[in-house]
Amino acid sequence: MPRKTLPVADGGQAPERADAAENRRKILAAAAELIEARGVEALSMDEVARAAGVGVGTVYRRFGDRATLVYAVVDARERDFQAAFLGGPAPLGPGAEPRARIRAFLHALVDRTEEQLELLLMAEMDSADARFKEGSYALYQQHLTLLLSEVRPDADAAYLSDALLAPLAANLYRYQRRTRGMSVARIKKGYDDLLAQVTG
Amino acid sequence: MPRKTLPVADGGQAPERADAAENRRKILAAAAELIEARGVEALSMDEVARAAGVGVGTVYRRFGDRATLVYAVVDARERDFQAAFLGGPAPLGPGAEPRARIRAFLHALVDRTEEQLELLLMAEMDSADARFKEGSYALYQQHLTLLLSEVRPDADAAYLSDALLAPLAANLYRYQRRTRGMSVARIKKGYDDLLAQVTG
DNA sequence: AAGGTAAGCGGAGGATTCTCCGTTTACTGC
DNA sequence: GCAGTAAACGGAGAATCCTCCGCTTACCTT
Numbered sequence: 431m432p433r434k435t436l437p438v439a440d441g442g443q444a445p446e447r448a449d450a451a452e453n454r455r456k457i458l459a460a461a462a463e464l465i466e467a468r469g470v471e472a473l474s475m476d477e478v479a480r481a482a483g484v485g486v487g488t489v490y491r492r493f494g495d496r497a498t499l500v501y502a503v504v505d506a507r508e509r510d511f512q513a514a515f516l517g518g519p520a521p522l523g524p525g526a527e528p529r530a531r532i533r534a535f536l537h538a539l540v541d542r543t544e545e546q547l548e549l550l551l552m553a554e555m556d557s558a559d560a561r562f563k564e565g566s567y568a569l570y571q572q573h574l575t576l577l578l579s580e581v582r583p584d585a586d587a588a589y590l591s592d593a594l595l596a597p598l599a600a601n602l603y604r605y606q607r608r609t610r611g612m613s614v615a616r617i618k619k620g621y622d623d624l625l626a627q628v629t630g
Numbered sequence: 631m632p633r634k635t636l637p638v639a640d641g642g643q644a645p646e647r648a649d650a651a652e653n654r655r656k657i658l659a660a661a662a663e664l665i666e667a668r669g670v671e672a673l674s675m676d677e678v679a680r681a682a683g684v685g686v687g688t689v690y691r692r693f694g695d696r697a698t699l700v701y702a703v704v705d706a707r708e709r710d711f712q713a714a715f716l717g718g719p720a721p722l723g724p725g726a727e728p729r730a731r732i733r734a735f736l737h738a739l740v741d742r743t744e745e746q747l748e749l750l751l752m753a754e755m756d757s758a759d760a761r762f763k764e765g766s767y768a769l770y771q772q773h774l775t776l777l778l779s780e781v782r783p784d785a786d787a788a789y790l791s792d793a794l795l796a797p798l799a800a801n802l803y804r805y806q807r808r809t810r811g812m813s814v815a816r817i818k819k820g821y822d823d824l825l826a827q828v829t830g
Numbered sequence: 831a832a833g834g835t836a837a838g839c840g841g842a843g844g845a846t847t848c849t850c851c852g853t854t855t856a857c858t859g860c
Numbered sequence: 861g862c863a864g865t866a867a868a869c870g871g872a873g874a875a876t877c878c879t880c881c882g883c884t885t886a887c888c889t890t
Binding site: 588 | 751754755756757758759761762763785786788789790792793796797799800801802804805806809810812816817819820823824827828
């Protein structure tokens with residue numbers, strides 16, 4: 431039953447040979463281009479392999495599965511956002527008080543979910559844990575945990591940040607927007623209320 | 631590209647012919663049995679069809695896709711839980727004060743997520759919105775919204791209940807439990823803290 | 831109770847994802 | 861340089877999901 435076999439995360443980080451690195455670049459570029467051109471829905475692994483000029487086996491060795499590949503594309507697109515909250519200007523970046531940074535961070539995250547919705551959705555659907563394992567989730571969660579622990583040192587900041595990021599799961603977000611017709615403003619307002627309660 | 635085509639929810643509710651209803655029953659029973667016997671991972675639609683004694687096309691006409699079928703099985707298993715919070719004894723059922731009911735409800739939901747994790751995971755992965763569209767999510771969300779609006783009439787209860795249910799998404803829950811090693815108790819405690827803040 | 835019709839049925843086949851493993855290639859130590 | 865080895869490559873093929881459409885059947889109307 432080859433439908434899905436979650437690839438075991440290999441603990442050791444072998445330094446990756448030169449040809450392998452080159453192929454990773456080619457594959458990533460090809461995937462990004464194909465998505466740009468025809469949408470995520472239409473992205474097939476065979477096609478990516480052909481466009482990148484490698485065998486399909488190579489695509490799978492580098493990226494494990496579809497979801498991981500798509501997340502890699504998302505990540506590449508988000509590099510600048512990540513730089514912004516790590517080292518950019520306040521209130522997103524350092525300098526502002528924690529409460530303000532948390533708020534700015536979550537609002538920004540709502541915006542990027544809105545923008546990348548299609549991609550995120552596709553990636554989430556293909557693999558149960560690519561979102562957490564491969565995507566930038568770990569980074570976001572860590573960032574939020576740190577900020578929260580400053581504001582509420584008594585609480586389980588790690589759990590709390592999971593809980594605050596959870597409503598941004600692509601499938602829920604899409605359901606709220608498309609099926610229930612909630613506006614982006616309403617979602618942000620909902621977050622504000624939540625934050626007002628949680629961060630005091 | 632036939633990988634996925636979300637079935638359009640047909641607004642009209644044609645009353646379903648007798649043979650169709652019978653086949654639905656047979657398919658559901660076969661699916662439940664196969665899952666029981668060999669796990670969700672190994673469940674193939676062709677196999678379900680064969681075990682139920684119908685064509686594979688019939689399975690798809692009745693249930694649209696894998697996710698919907700799996701959710702139907704989950705729902706069948708959860709009938710009693712649903713009865714418990716709708717009409718059972720307090721604090722889950724009516725009679726207790728809203729705050730206590732909310733707490734009992736979420737704790738119970740954590741337990742059922744723990745129990746049905748494999749099934750929920752599989753169903754979530756196959757379809758982006760089967761969880762919301764087909765599963766009992768709507769019921770849970772409605773219930774929670776009602777309780778919340780009693781406690782916090784000023785807030786956006788609908789959004790808030792989405793946000794409180796979001797951490798129970800199977801993929802996040804599994805990640806917390808398996809990869810990060812959080813205990814069930816810790817998760818419940820996290821909820822308690824959240825509730826203490828949100829419901830005052 | 832007979833005829834008409836909308837709904838249901840079945841299973842072959844297209845499309846896709848991912849695995850497997852024999853062959854090729856980049857790096858290391860001498 | 862050169863040989864040895866671990867890593868990477870490629871693509872055929874297995875497994876699966878879901879669609880399509882010609883045939884069949886339950887239900888309603890008269």
